[in-house]
Amino acid sequence: MSFEHVQSRWLFAAVSLGLAVAMLMLGPGIALLATEVAIMALFASSLGFLINYGGMVSFGHAAYFGLGAYGFALAAAKLGLPLWLAVVLGPLTAALGAVLFGALCVRLTHIYFAMLTLACSEIVFTVLFQAYDYTGGDNGLTNFMAPRFGLSPQIYAALTVAIVALCIAFLARIVRSPLGLAIQAVGEEPHRAAALGFSPRLVQLVACVIAGTLAGIAGTMYSVFQGNAFPDYAGVGITIDALVMVVIGGVKGFYGGVFGAIIYVLLKTFVSRAFTHWELVIGLILIAVVLIFPTGIAGLLQKLGLSRTARPSGEQHP
Amino acid sequence: MMKIRQLHAAYGRIEALHGVDLDVGEGEVVCLVGRNGVGKTSTMRAIVQELIQVTKGTVEFDGASVVGVPSHDIIKRGIGYVPEDRRAFASLTVAENLRVVRKGAGNGQWTVDGVYALFPHLAEGRKRLAGVLSGGEQQMLSIARSLLTNPRLLLLDEPNEGLAPKIIDEIIAAILKLKQERVSMLVSEQSLRTIRACGDRVVVIDRGASVFHGTAAEFLGNPEIARQYLMVSGH
Numbered sequence: 001m002s003f004e005h006v007q008s009r010w011l012f013a014a015v016s017l018g019l020a021v022a023m024l025m026l027g028p029g030i031a032l033l034a035t036e037v038a039i040m041a042l043f044a045s046s047l048g049f050l051i052n053y054g055g056m057v058s059f060g061h062a063a064y065f066g067l068g069a070y071g072f073a074l075a076a077a078k079l080g081l082p083l084w085l086a087v088v089l090g091p092l093t094a095a096l097g098a099v100l101f102g103a104l105c106v107r108l109t110h111i112y113f114a115m116l117t118l119a120c121s122e123i124v125f126t127v128l129f130q131a132y133d134y135t136g137g138d139n140g141l142t143n144f145m146a147p148r149f150g151l152s153p154q155i156y157a158a159l160t161v162a163i164v165a166l167c168i169a170f171l172a173r174i175v176r177s178p179l180g181l182a183i184q185a186v187g188e189e190p191h192r193a194a195a196l197g198f199s200p201r202l203v204q205l206v207a208c209v210i211a212g213t214l215a216g217i218a219g220t221m222y223s224v225f226q227g228n229a230f231p232d233y234a235g236v237g238i239t240i241d242a243l244v245m246v247v248i249g250g251v252k253g254f255y256g257g258v259f260g261a262i263i264y265v266l267l268k269t270f271v272s273r274a275f276t277h278w279e280l281v282i283g284l285i286l287i288a289v290v291l292i293f294p295t296g297i298a299g300l301l302q303k304l305g306l307s308r309t310a311r312p313s314g315e316q317h318p
Numbered sequence: 319m320m321k322i323r324q325l326h327a328a329y330g331r332i333e334a335l336h337g338v339d340l341d342v343g344e345g346e347v348v349c350l351v352g353r354n355g356v357g358k359t360s361t362m363r364a365i366v367q368e369l370i371q372v373t374k375g376t377v378e379f380d381g382a383s384v385v386g387v388p389s390h391d392i393i394k395r396g397i398g399y400v401p402e403d404r405r406a407f408a409s410l411t412v413a414e415n416l417r418v419v420r421k422g423a424g425n426g427q428w429t430v431d432g433v434y435a436l437f438p439h440l441a442e443g444r445k446r447l448a449g450v451l452s453g454g455e456q457q458m459l460s461i462a463r464s465l466l467t468n469p470r471l472l473l474l475d476e477p478n479e480g481l482a483p484k485i486i487d488e489i490i491a492a493i494l495k496l497k498q499e500r501v502s503m504l505v506s507e508q509s510l511r512t513i514r515a516c517g518d519r520v521v522v523i524d525r526g527a528s529v530f531h532g533t534a535a536e537f538l539g540n541p542e543i544a545r546q547y548l549m550v551s552g553h
Contacts, residue, residue: 181418185407191368192405194389195398196419196467 012172016165023157031153037265038157038164039222043238044245044257044264045168046214052251053175054207055187056106059114060121061242063101064094064212066234068219070128070135073229077144078134087220094216095209097124102208106201109190121234128231140230147227160221167214172254174210183207244282248289250296259297319344319380319502320365320397320471326374327364334360334370337527342471342502347493349513349534350506352523352547358506359402361523362473365504366392366399379471398469402476404460408449412440415448415459419466427499433462436492454485461492465501472496474505478512490515508548513538522547 023031047061071093075086101120105113128135135141148156174180182203185193190200223229232238241264242257249260264282272278293300322340326333335357342348350358363370365377365384372385384392393399407415416430434441437458443451448459457477464472474493478486494516496503505512513520513534520537522530524547530537537543 178417181410181414184410185418188407188409189405191389192401192407193418195366195368195393195401196463197390197393199388199390 009169012165012169016161016169020158020161020165023161024154026154026157028153031157033265033269035153035157035160035225037262038160039218039225040241040245040265041258041261042164042167042221043215043218044242044249044261045171045255046211046218046257047239047242048246048249048251048254048257048260049171049175049214050207050211051246052254052256053180053184053187054204054211056204056207057110057114058105058117058211059236059239059243060101060117060119061211061215062234062236062238063117063121063124064098064215065219065222065238066121066124066128066229066231067094067097068216069223069229069233070141070219071216072220072223073141073144074134077141083145083149087224090220090223091213091216094219095213098209098212098216099205102205102212106204106208118236118239121236121239124234125231125236128234135229135231138231140228142228145224145227148225156225160225163217163221167217168258171210171214175254179203179206244286248285248296250298250300252295253298253302256296256298259301263297320504321378322361322365322376324375325361325364325372325377327360327370327372329360329370333373333526335364335526337375338364338523339528339531340504340521342504345497345500345502346518347497347503347505347516348519348521349517350504350521350523351508351513351537351544352506353508356523357526358523359475360526362399362401362475362504362506365473366397368399393467393469396468396470397473398464398467398471399473400457400460400464400475400477402479404453404456406448406451406456406459406463409447411445411447412451412459413444415463416466419463428465428468430466433465436465436495437462437488439488452485454481454488457481457485457489458492461489465496469501471502471504474503476506476508478507478509486511510538510544510548 023034026034043065047058050056050058068090072086072090075081075089076083081089101117105116105120108116129137182193182198185196186198186200186203193203194200219233222233245260245264246257247260248263249256249258267282268278271281275281289296320342322338325335325338327335338357338361340361350361352358360370364372366389367384367387368389377384379395379397384395407418410418416433439455440458440462443455448456451459461474461477477489481489490512493503493505493512497516507513517534519533520530521528522543529547530543
């Protein structure tokens with residue numbers, strides 16, 4: 001994947017600003033839904049970055065989502081810190097977790113890496129679940145703040161969309177930078193990248209910390225959005241959600257996580273209203289994606305010539 | 319500049335090299351010759367500390383041992399390695415493949431424009447994805463990428479393997495040009511073309527050990543050696 005094509009900065013800024021303004025005009029229900037989509041888009045994008053560029057499939061990405069949520073919620077509820085400080089501490093907690101877990105996990109590759117990330121996230125989940133005195137265990141942390149700081153759904157949706165857009169712009173910048181190329185190079189051929197002077201583990205650790213921090217931002221925003229924090233935020237279920245989003249959206253495109261989150265959250269919301277077993281629909285879609293268009297929605301749009309987010313098909317790597 | 323003595327190296331518990339002696343002098347092109355599977359690639363890997371463990375013997379570069387130095391630090395000492403399977407970063411463009419390197423290495427004579435001049439083929443296709451390049455183009459890209467780290471010693475593992483004769487001519491021309499630029503090279507080979515074109519000295523490897531050391535003229539003047547260790551008809 002090459003990123004000369006994400007260069008339409010102004011288009012990106014205009015679309016993001018337009019979306020944020022549009023949030024202000026929605027009904028409250030739709031605004032809440034849009035907020036969830038935006039947060040999940042960031043979370044899935046951070047995982048997609050790790051998978052698509054870093055070549056690291058993580059089964060434990062929810063650890064950072066949970067750490068972001070609990071870093072914020074604990075600081076606000078238990079330490080009584082001002083909310084603005086708690087909001088900063090959330091992603092920082094996730095970043096710290098990513099440094100620790102990342103340093104451990106990048107020692108391994110492939111399925112072993114995936115299993116170790118799973119173990120790390122299960123540790124986070126278990127600690128949150130068991131440390132009842134601090135985290136409230138399964139009851140979570142609740143009633144310590146008004147959801148969304150008491151902002152109206154529309155304003156919080158606009159705020160979320162703006163922050164997510166900034167984060168994704170940051171990610172696009174990383175991907176295009178020499179660091180991003182190094183991350184891709186290590187992801188593809190660690191030995192060759194080493195022969196060009198990069199320490200593969202160090203580059204992978206940096207990628208893990210970037211992805212973990214962005215996932216933490218998503219977690220913090222989600223905790224603010226709900227006004228609570230539960231151990232499930234670090235549970236394997238959320239990781240699977242994000243993995244499905246990345247696959248549906250496309251493992252070859254930068255915006256795969258965004259597309260995937262939109263489709264997944266909308267399906268989950270609307271199909272579950274009409275049909276109890278909405279997972280069945282997701283499952284069928286997943287099968288279709290994997291078998292028929294393995295490059296996901298991003299790849300499909302590109303094939304139809306509707307998206308500039310990937311290269312012309314003539315130049316695709318087979 | 320590089321001195322290898324009694325090199326033994328193993329993949330896990332399986333020893334692949336049992337006594338390789340090898341010298342590469344400043345500005346010299348040394349050809350490493352031998353049949354498939356005798357240890358040419360393993361020798362190169364042992365020099366850059368990739369995938370194989372040195373168990374005995376010494377590998378010295380500029381008087382300092384490189385045994386146990388991580389691969390990514392070896393390049394900083396000035397050894398570039400172009401492996402047999404080339405390994406261009408398939409999902410990056412040609413230009414990006416070359417851009418990956420630039421931050422990784424110090425200042426030096428080689429620039430992107432410089433390697434484009436060496437391989438005009440690459441300059442024409444700089445926006446193409448490396449994954450769709452021909453084998454010859456990938457080989458050129460891999461050499462170009464390595465040059466951008468400004469190596470003083472370049473290891474080329476079978477650079478001509480599986481390439482069309484016309485492309486081989488281009489690669490050999492590039493090796494000759496590099497030789498004029500005083501880049502020292504260790505080139506492994508199964509045919510005699512590179513030796514004829516630009517080899518200074520030849521080291522023959524057989525069953526994990528070096529069995530012949532001599533000048534290119536001595537090697538070429540004694541077809542019996544080639545017959546014994548290469549079984550090629552000298553084409």
